[in-house]
Amino acid sequence: MTETTRRDEIAAGLARVEAEIAEACRAAGRDRKELTLIAVTKTYPASDVRLLAGLGVTDVGENRDQEASAKARECADLNLSWHFVGQLQTNKARSVVRYADVVHSVDRPRLAEALGREAAGAGRRVTCLVQIALDDDPDRGGVRPAGAAALAEAIAGTEGLVLGGVMAVAPLGADPGRAFAKLREIAQEVREAHPGADVISAGMSGDMSQAIANGATHLRVGTALLGRRKPFVR
Numbered sequence: 001m002t003e004t005t006r007r008d009e010i011a012a013g014l015a016r017v018e019a020e021i022a023e024a025c026r027a028a029g030r031d032r033k034e035l036t037l038i039a040v041t042k043t044y045p046a047s048d049v050r051l052l053a054g055l056g057v058t059d060v061g062e063n064r065d066q067e068a069s070a071k072a073r074e075c076a077d078l079n080l081s082w083h084f085v086g087q088l089q090t091n092k093a094r095s096v097v098r099y100a101d102v103v104h105s106v107d108r109p110r111l112a113e114a115l116g117r118e119a120a121g122a123g124r125r126v127t128c129l130v131q132i133a134l135d136d137d138p139d140r141g142g143v144r145p146a147g148a149a150a151l152a153e154a155i156a157g158t159e160g161l162v163l164g165g166v167m168a169v170a171p172l173g174a175d176p177g178r179a180f181a182k183l184r185e186i187a188q189e190v191r192e193a194h195p196g197a198d199v200i201s202a203g204m205s206g207d208m209s210q211a212i213a214n215g216a217t218h219l220r221v222g223t224a225l226l227g228r229r230k231p232f233v234r
């Protein structure tokens with residue numbers, strides 16, 4: 001496919017996503033400016049990141065370090081914020097802090113420790129979100145709601161890290177609205193202890209509206225912008 005065609009395709013996806021966001025904001029009585037759209041570019045090439053940037057997208061998300069670090073390097077000339085949204089092993093912390101501005105998937109104290117150590121060592125400050133598990137599926141990551149406050153406290157007290165707020169993925173097969181309402185309650189508790197930690201990262205291609213209705217500040221959208229991903233083998 002030529003770049004022009006791909007640009008048109010992505011522009012159309014972006015227009016559809018923006019229309020859905022606008023409608024959900026209207027329904028919820030919210031301002032579009034309260035929301036950051038993160039284009040999740042995993043499995044798509046750096047050339048797509050470049051096209052997105054050309055269309056005004058400022059934030060991109062990735063979920064695997066190897067792919068993300070290469071893409072961030074290729075796009076170093078673009079003024080983008082990089083979000084790491086995938087499950088993260090502590091031994092990847094050193095690499096991730098070099099390009100990630102925000103890590104959405106901090107779900108255990110040891111990971112916070114590793115990220116803090118590497119960020120401080122690299123002279124970086126990395127914003128971290130507490131990923132909350134809203135179901136019982138350990139494969140999807142996240143700390144239990146009961147552990148959120150303690151993990152937030154640990155991040156806030158770690159040199160090199162800034163506590164940004166919370167993140168969650170809606171459970172499969174459940175009502176995303178109810179899940180995001182729960183997330184909003186947890187976010188509120190975290191914010192009471194840490195007034196600056198006002199990020200609620202929630203909402204993907206299939207549940208943006210429910211996330212917006214429940215106070216999301218950051219949407220992580222892949223498929224609706226870029227098309228269906230090919231399955232890949234890790």
Ligand SMILES: *Cc1c(COP(=O)(O)O)cnc(C)c1O
Binds near residue numbers: 042224
């Ligand atoms: C892939 C991914 C997304 C984007 O999902 P889409 O359904 O393609 O919009 C959002 N959040 C996380 C954590 C992801 O891994």
